[in-house]
Amino acid sequence: MRIGDAAAAAGTTPRALRLYEQRGLLPPPRRTTTGQRQYSPDDVARIRVIRHLLALGLTIDDLHSIADRLHLLVENPQRPCGRTDPGSPGAQIVDRRLAALDTEIDRLSRLRTRLAHHTHHQP
Numbered sequence: 001m002r003i004g005d006a007a008a009a010a011g012t013t014p015r016a017l018r019l020y021e022q023r024g025l026l027p028p029p030r031r032t033t034t035g036q037r038q039y040s041p042d043d044v045a046r047i048r049v050i051r052h053l054l055a056l057g058l059t060i061d062d063l064h065s066i067a068d069r070l071h072l073l074v075e076n077p078q079r080p081c082g083r084t085d086p087g088s089p090g091a092q093i094v095d096r097r098l099a100a101l102d103t104e105i106d107r108l109s110r111l112r113t114r115l116a117h118h119t120h121h122q123p
Contacts, residue, residue, distance in 0.1 A: 003029075006039035010047035017047065023060050024067050025050050042074065049073045057101060062093045
């Protein structure tokens with residue numbers, strides 16, 4: 001299928017697919033004789049995995065560092081993301097992202113407390 005069809009099937013845009021290819025998340029797709037990208041159902045499955053991981057808060061840089069392992073999630077989408085092997089690159093990425101989220105949640109909680117205090121105690 002062409003890039004627009006693959007993007008639509010995966011819930012994203014052709015621009016995103018080109019970015020994923022450029023950043024090494026997707027292998028270069030096959031090309032037609034006229035140079036158009038051709039994507040397979042396996043490519044679409046990989047794009048869906050990428051989109052899912054991005055939606056969970058991982059970054060393109062995070063995924064780039066484990067791009068050689070993304071096929072494992074394509075083969076088994078229910079597979080734990082590295083958490084079973086604490087020393088794995090996937091586990092390190094997840095741990096870093098969780099720590100960043102915890103820090104942001106703490107910051108937002110403090111901000112909310114200050115705002116609530118400020119608005120409830122105005123003269």
